[in-house]
Amino acid sequence: xxxxxxxxxxxxxxxxxxxGAERVAxxxxxxxxxxxxxxxxIIGPSGSGKTTLLNILGCLDNPTSxxxxxxxxxxxxxxRGLSESQLTRIxxxxxxxxxxxxxxxxxxxxxxNVLVPFTFFKxxxxxxxxxxxxxxxxxxxxxxxxxRELSGGEMQRVAIARALVNHPSVLLADEPTGNLDxxxxxxxxxxxxxLNEKEGLxxxxxxxxxxxxxxxxxxxxxxxxxxxxxxxQPKL
Amino acid sequence: xxxxxxxSLFQIAWKNLARKKTRSFLTVVGIALATWVxxxxxxxxxxxxxxxxxxxxxxxxxxxxxxxxxxxxxATLMLKGGTGLKYMNEDVVKLITREPExxxxxxxxxQVVFDPNKGQSGGLTAFLGIDPATFPRLKxxxxxxxxxxxxxxxxxxxxxxYEAAELEQREVGDVYLIPEKEVELKVVGIxxxxxxxxxxxxxxPLQTLQKIFGQEGQLTSVGIKVNKETNLPLFExxxxxxxxxxxxxxxxxxTTIMTLVSTARILVLSIALIAILISIMGVxxxxxxxxxxxxxxxxxxxAMGALASDVFKLVWLETSLLCLLGGMVGAGxxxxxxRLTEYxxxxxxxxxxxxxxxxxxxxxxLISITAVVLLGLLSGIYPAFRAAxxxxxxAIRSEEE
Numbered sequence: 173x174x175x176x177x178x179x180x181x182x183x184x185x186x187x188x189x190x191x192g193a194e195r196v197a198x199x200x201x202x203x204x205x206x207x208x209x210x211x212x213x214i215i216g217p218s219g220s221g222k223t224t225l226l227n228i229l230g231c232l233d234n235p236t237s238x239x240x241x242x243x244x245x246x247x248x249x250x251x252r253g254l255s256e257s258q259l260t261r262i263x264x265x266x267x268x269x270x271x272x273x274x275x276x277x278x279x280x281x282x283x284x285n286v287l288v289p290f291t292f293f294k295x296x297x298x299x300x301x302x303x304x305x306x307x308x309x310x311x312x313x314x315x316x317x318x319x320r321e322l323s324g325g326e327m328q329r330v331a332i333a334r335a336l337v338n339h340p341s342v343l344l345a346d347e348p349t350g351n352l353d354x355x356x357x358x359x360x361x362x363x364x365x366x367l368n369e370k371e372g373l374x375x376x377x378x379x380x381x382x383x384x385x386x387x388x389x390x391x392x393x394x395x396x397x398x399x400x401x402x403x404x405q406p407k408l
Numbered sequence: 409x410x411x412x413x414x415x416s417l418f419q420i421a422w423k424n425l426a427r428k429k430t431r432s433f434l435t436v437v438g439i440a441l442a443t444w445v446x447x448x449x450x451x452x453x454x455x456x457x458x459x460x461x462x463x464x465x466x467x468x469x470x471x472x473x474x475x476x477x478x479x480x481x482x483a484t485l486m487l488k489g490g491t492g493l494k495y496m497n498e499d500v501v502k503l504i505t506r507e508p509e510x511x512x513x514x515x516x517x518x519q520v521v522f523d524p525n526k527g528q529s530g531g532l533t534a535f536l537g538i539d540p541a542t543f544p545r546l547k548x549x550x551x552x553x554x555x556x557x558x559x560x561x562x563x564x565x566x567x568x569x570y571e572a573a574e575l576e577q578r579e580v581g582d583v584y585l586i587p588e589k590e591v592e593l594k595v596v597g598i599x600x601x602x603x604x605x606x607x608x609x610x611x612x613p614l615q616t617l618q619k620i621f622g623q624e625g626q627l628t629s630v631g632i633k634v635n636k637e638t639n640l641p642l643f644e645x646x647x648x649x650x651x652x653x654x655x656x657x658x659x660x661x662x663t664t665i666m667t668l669v670s671t672a673r674i675l676v677l678s679i680a681l682i683a684i685l686i687s688i689m690g691v692x693x694x695x696x697x698x699x700x701x702x703x704x705x706x707x708x709x710x711a712m713g714a715l716a717s718d719v720f721k722l723v724w725l726e727t728s729l730l731c732l733l734g735g736m737v738g739a740g741x742x743x744x745x746x747r748l749t750e751y752x753x754x755x756x757x758x759x760x761x762x763x764x765x766x767x768x769x770x771x772x773x774l775i776s777i778t779a780v781v782l783l784g785l786l787s788g789i790y791p792a793f794r795a796a797x798x799x800x801x802x803a804i805r806s807e808e809e
Binding site: 264 | 415416417419420426704705709710711712713715716718799800801804
C-alpha cells in the first residue's frame with residue numbers, strides 16, 4: 173500500500189479582521205489536511221471565507237492564529253510567521269496561482285507572459301516544458317499573440333500555463349471561471365481535471381460554480397469561516 | 409515562431425514603458441531637454457574658454473599697452489578691435505623697450521572707417537597699422553595664401569586677412585581703395601585662415617596708415633612680449649607707472665571677459681538646474697503612477713515568486729531606461745543644435761572669441777548621460793521602494809477596494 177504525503181496541514185487556523193470596533197472571523201478555527209495529488213474544491217456562499225482560506229493555504233496571507241505547515245515547513249504558528257521573503261521562497265517552490273481576472277501583462281505575448289516567472293525563479297529543467305505546456309493547453313498556435321487578441325477562455329488558459337511553468341506542487345485557483353461563460357467554464361474545468369488526473373497535480377479550487385466544483389473529488393463547503401460539509405466523490 | 413525561452417527583466421521593463429507611450433515619451437522629452445541644456449552649458453563653458461585661450465595665444469604677445477580708458481574696451485580692442493579709439497604717443501615704445509624684461513614690442517594703430525559698400529547698408533572696416541619689422545616676428549603663426557608682407561615700411565600696400573579678402577573678393581595685385589580717404593593701395597598679400605580676428609583684418613604698414621589718417625606719431629596699442637623668466641605681475645606694476653597708459657595683460661583679459669560671461673553662465677546654469685529638477689519630478693511622477701496602476705500586476709509577480717528586490721530592480725530599471733533614453737536624446741540634440749546654440753549665444757554675449765564657442769566631446773556626453781542616469785536612479789528609489797514593499801495580497805486586491 174502506498175502512502176501519500178501531506179502537503180498542507182492547517183490546525184485551528186483563524187483569520188480575524190477588524191471592522192471598526194467589531195472583530196469578524198473570516199476563518200474560524202478551521203483544520204484541514206491536503207495530500208499530494210488531491211483535487212479539493214471549496215464552495216460556499218459569498219463571505220464564507222473561501223478566498224481567505226485559499227490565500228492562507230497559498231502563503232499569500234497570514235492567519236491570525238493557529239498553525240499552518242506547508243511542504244513540511246511551519247509557515248505560521250500561533251501569531252508567529254515567516255518573513256515575506258521566506259514566504260516568497262516557499263511560494264515560488266510550491267505554488268502556482270490562477271485568479272478570476274487573469275492578470276496577464278498586456279504588452280507581452282502569450283509565450284512571454286508564460287515565461288515571466290522564469291525571470292525571477294527557474295526550477296531546473298522547467299524551461300524545456302514550456303512549449304509542451306502551451307500545446308497541452310491548446311495555446312501553441314497562439315504563442316505569439318498579445319492578450320488582447322485572445323478570448324477569455326484562452327486568457328485563463330495562458331494564466332494556467334504561467335502557473336504551471338515552474339512545476340508547482342499545488343495549483344491554487346480562485347474563481348478561475350468567474351469571468352467566463354458556461355462553455356469556457358467547462359473547458360477550464362476539463363483542463364484542471366486533466367492536470368489532476370493525468371499529471372497528478374494537487375489542486376485547490378475556490379468557486380461559486382457547482383458544476384466546476386464537481387471537477388474535484390473532494391468538495392468542502394464553508395460557511396462563516398467553518399467547514400460545514402465535506403464530501404468525497406467516488407473515483408470515476 | 410522562434411521559440412525564445414528567456415524573458416529578461418530588461419524586456420519586461422521596456423515593454424512596461426511602451427504601455428503608456430505618450431507618458432513615457434513626454435517624460436523622455438523632459439529629461440532630454442534638461443540634458444540638452446546641461447550639455448550645451450558645459451560645452452559652452454569649455455568651448456568659450458578654449459577659444460578665448462586660443463585667441464589670446466594667437467595674439468603673439470602677453471601684454472598690450474593702450475591709452476588710459478575703459479578696461480573692457482581695452483580688452484575688446486586687444487582681441488577684436490574697437491571703435492572708441494584713444495591714442496598715445498609712439499615715444500611710449502622707447503620707454504617700454506628700455507625695460508630689461510622686454511623681449512620685443514610691436515606698435516600698432518587701429519583706424520576704422522565707414523564703408524558704404526560693405527554689406528547691404530554699409531559697415532565699418534578696420535585697418536591695423538603694424539610695424540613690418542616686429543609684427544611678423546611676434547606672429548609666426550600667420551602664413552600667406554598669396555603674396556607676402558610689405559616691401560618697405562612706408563609702402564602703399566595692404567595685406568588682407570583671409571575673410572577680409574573673401575568678403576572684398578581681392579587677390580594679390582588688386583587695387584584697394586580706402587573708403588572716405590580715396591587712397592589707392594596695392595594688395596600684396598592674403599593670409600591663410602587663422603581662426604582669429606586677424607582673418608577679418610586689413611593690415612597696412614604703420615607709417616602709411618598714420619600718414620593716410622593724419623595720425624603721425626600716434627598709436628592705439630603696443631604689444632609686448634616679455635622674457636620667459638619674467639614675473640608678469642611685477643612687470644605689469646612697472647608698466648602701470650608709465651604716464652597716460654594702461655596695461656592689459658592676458659590674465660586680466662581672460663579674467664575680465666570670463667567675469668562678463670560668468671553672469672550669463674550662472675543664469676543658464678540655474679535654468680539647467682531647474683529644468684533637471686522639473687524633469688526629475690516628472691520621472692518620479694511617471695514611475696510612481698505606473699507603479700500605482702500596476703499594483704495588481706506587481707502582486708501577481710510577487711505571488712509568482714518575485715522577491716521585493718526583484719520588483720525594486722524592475723522599477724529601477726524602468727526609471728534608468730527613461731533617463732538613459734532622455735540623456736541620449738538630449739545629447740544628440742545638444743550636438744545637432746550646437747551651431748544654432750552658438751549663433752544665439754554670440755548674439756547675447758558682449759564679447760565672443762573667434763573660434764567655436766561650444767565644445768561637446770565624448771567625455772562631456774558620457775559624464776552628462778551618467779549624471780542624468782544617476783539622478784534618475786535617485787529619483788527612482790521612492791517609487792521602486794513603494795513597489796517593492798507591497799504585500800502580494802494587498803497589491804492584488806488594491807484596485808478592488
